[in-house]
Amino acid sequence: MVYEKEYVKPSPFYEVYDEKKKIIRCTVCERRCVLAPGLTGICWNHKNIGGKLYNIAYGLLSAVEPRPIEIKPLFHYYPNSIALTFSGWGCNFRCPWCQNYHISWSKPDPDKSIYMEPRKLVELAKKLKNHGLCASFNEPTIHLEYLLDVGEYAVKQGLYLTMVTNGYMTLKTIKYLLRHGYTGFSIDIKGCPYTYKKYLSANPLIIYRNTKTILDHGGHAEMVYLVVPKANDWRECYEWIIDNHLKYLGENVPLHINRYYPANKYYEPPTNISKLVEIKREAEKAGIDYVYIGNTPYEEYEYTRCPRCGKVLIVRRNYRVIKWNLTKDHRCPRCGYKINIYGEYIHK
Structure with a gap:
């Protein structure tokens, strides 16, 4: 599969695993895939290109x-x-x-x-x-x-x-x-x-x-x-x-x-x-x-x-x-208990 240049973006989310062999470790997720040059992680979205990590499906x-x-x-x-x-x-x-x-x-x-x-x-x-x-x-x-x-x-x-x-x-x-x-x-x-x-x-x-x-x-x-x-x-x-x-x-x-x-x-x-x-x-x-x-x-x-x-x-x-049926500060109108609400209620 050949990707257009606009889909391929360098990623800073990696560590050098073996500098001589250009092997890197992806740090995006806890899989922490170790990638030799040319290999793609389990997610299929991050690839080792020349010893650096790239997102090959950006956008x-x-x-x-x-x-x-x-x-x-x-x-x-x-x-x-x-x-x-x-x-x-x-x-x-x-x-x-x-x-x-x-x-x-x-x-x-x-x-x-x-x-x-x-x-x-x-x-x-x-x-x-x-x-x-x-x-x-x-x-x-x-x-x-x-x-x-x-x-x-x-x-x-x-x-x-x-x-x-x-x-x-x-x-x-x-x-x-x-x-x-x-x-x-x-x-x-x-x-x-x-x-x-x-x-x-x-x-x-x-x-x-x-x-x-x-x-x-x-x-x-x-x-x-x-x-x-x-x-x-x-x-x-x-x-x-x-x-x-x-x-x-x-x-x-x-x-x-x-x-x-x-x-x-x-x-x-x-x-x-x-x-x-x-x-x-x-x-x-x-x-x-x-x-x-x-x-x-x-x-x-x-x-x-x-x-x-x-x-x-x-x-x-x-x-x-x-x-x-909540008050403006997200409380129960009957007993005053504070309800866990993040952000505002969007009226229709």
């Missing part, structure tokens, strides 16, 4: 479209807003149940991509009167160089920046994202250590470390737990997720418990609704304030209720807010 997008922030899901971040959502190709994980496998399991190809410079993407968001931008669908951080350039323009235009991610980036990457204006993070927790070891060869504690770092630096995060039958759905596994959520993130970080549907290379039937309800009840019993069930037709599981008095505060339908 090659697989999708660009406005989408509600609630669909990410982000329920407590600029509620009822619209984000211009964009994605590239590839991923640093290979989840067999990937719901976006046609993007995440595909190598970047200029012939099937939309090429868009960062400035043009931001201009499109403004033209469409979107409230922000969201990197989503595939793993965003493997396009780190592009994300940072998008952030530079978006912040100047008063747009928020958010992303849907597996959270497996390095701390250095997180700090760069925060510094360039990314404040909202929808972060997948794929399961317990068994799940990560068997299917991903990764360490789930890195996801909690990274999410805590985001929170400690003023960012907003919501955790998304796709409950996959026989991969992460048994009691010991979901209790591990609940325990670490409270240990590292605290009770007021939302947890989205989402229903899985067969996709890609995983063919188990959809998650039983009773299993999702069981996990939700256990999470609430343990002390997590905001627990939602997604990917089902039961909209009441996506309501926000006051953790103190139980009053329904936010009603959502079809990924839009249809009822908002």
